[in-house]
Amino acid sequence: MDAPRDAPTDTDSAGILDTTGILDEALERLHACGPERLGRLTNHAPMAVEALAARGRPGAVHRWLDLYAPKLEEFPARVEPVTAADWRTALGDPRRAADWIAYFHRELGERPWREVLAQWWPRLLPGMYGGSTHPVIRVGHAVRTLEAGGEATAPRLTELAHGLGYWAARHHPVTGIAPLPGAGSTADALDAADALDAVPALADRTHGGFPARLGRVRGLPVWAASVDGPEEARRRLTELVRAATHRYATHGHGDEIMLVHAATAPNAVLRALPALPRALWVPSLHAAWTASAAVTAMYAPDNSVAYDPPGTFTAQEVFERALAHGDEHVIKLTDTALDVGDERALAAALRAVELTDPLTP
Structure with missing residues (x-):
């Protein structure tokens, strides 16, 4: 199925005001x-x-x-x-x-x-x-x-x-998740990519849906716990979105649908920050980290795989591929990848196109 070609515009920047109604x-x-x-x-x-x-x-x-x-x-x-x-x-x-x-x-x-x-x-x-x-x-x-x-x-x-x-x-708090032993200031100093790599996978990742698996998450690394300023919280949240998006390219095969949310959930929080009082930015970072890390624990594969995209594509071309594919998760991950805006993020979007079944009539 070819992507519609009606008046495409610059997809590199989101938040375009739709004046068409x-x-x-x-x-x-x-x-x-x-x-x-x-x-x-x-x-x-x-x-x-x-x-x-x-x-x-x-x-x-x-x-x-x-x-x-x-x-x-x-x-x-x-x-x-x-x-x-x-x-x-x-x-x-x-x-x-x-x-x-x-x-x-x-x-x-x-x-x-x-x-x-x-x-x-x-x-x-x-x-x-x-x-x-x-x-x-x-x-x-x-x-x-x-x-x-x-x-x-x-x-x-x-x-x-x-x-x-x-x-x-659907409000559902998490309980019983403790900092991992020895994960104090050292883990807090890790960058987001290393912190996600340090998340231990659930022993049983074959049974149960999201709520059941979430209930089995018992420990996550500490990350960004010492952040106490709104600007640093926004910087760390941006870093987390980038790391989770990049990680999909090499780990998305663990669960091509659910691992999308390791990136899109924290990005939703990041998008909301400008509309929120700055006093809420730090707790928003901490909640977003727990969400991204928990999804990683619940669905990550045992091993990463190297991924090379099938060519070089502009952001607009990647978005057109996602639109032609049609799956809602692919569209949303690609949307987040374009927020991140680098080649590794675009590769993650292309990986989602490959892994996920397309939307069909």
């Missing part, structure tokens, strides 16, 4: 659908169409969405309203997804979106591991669109409500 149309179309399907799998369409628009390909949005549409399910039924007085009892209850989305829709209709995000980010951050980290990724895409400039349109605010509501419904 196509992204808003697609989001309105998607807001009639639930955040999950089959009771546990994530609806990736809002994230993928945002990536297409942000990379200057709004003309491909509806065609891609038509291919993905069979995976969509209707919006779930409400149970009972979430209120400011009882939200804690609804936190982490996936049956309450519609209730949570309605709650955030009301909140975002009454207050500035950055104010709502700043209030709820520290409440939700400890549970960013629920839903296989997809809720925070969806929020990161929504924030990028709102930060791109222009009017905060109703569909874009509603998309943030869906992302936050999904996060609240």
Whole structure:
């Protein structure tokens, strides 16, 4: 399948303001659908169409969405309203997804979106591991669109409500993860690539889905624990995204789908930082490290493999290959790879194209 060739633009820089209205149309179309399907799998369409628009390909949005549409399910039924007085009892209850989305829709209709995000980010951050980290990724895409400039349109605010509501419904903290013995200041001084290499793999990586495997993670290396300033937190988070993206090229064969999230989850946090109070940047770094390291522990292969891409490609050409392939994880990893912007990151995106089954009608 050839990539559509309608007016491609520079995909090297994300956050392009879509003035066509196509992204808003697609989001309105998607807001009639639930955040999950089959009771546990994530609806990736809002994230993928945002990536297409942000990379200057709004003309491909509806065609891609038509291919993905069979995976969509209707919006779930409400149970009972979430209120400011009882939200804690609804936190982490996936049956309450519609209730949570309605709650955030009301909140975002009454207050500035950055104010709502700043209030709820520290409440939700400890549970960013629920839903296989997809809720925070969806929020990161929504924030990028709102930060791109222009009017905060109703569909874009509603998309943030869906992302936050999904996060609240799937809120799942991690417990029982201890610093590895001897991993104090020495491990803290490692760069992100070495720290990911130091993550021990689970002994049993053949049974159970994400929640079951996460429950078996008992220890992770200390990394960046001494960071106490917002600018250093942003620098380290940028380093982590780069390292996790690079690592996919040589380790993605361990699980071509799930290891994408070792890079896209921390990148979602990084994308949200400009909209958050600086006091939240350090805890955001720590939560992102735990997410990336835990995914690495849960799905990394026993051995790395050398990978040489099949030629030299520009960022735009790599994104066109991801679009032609169509898989939502490939599109999202490529989107992150373009944020990183170097040859090793582009190689990781090309590796994902090779490893992953394409989206087909």
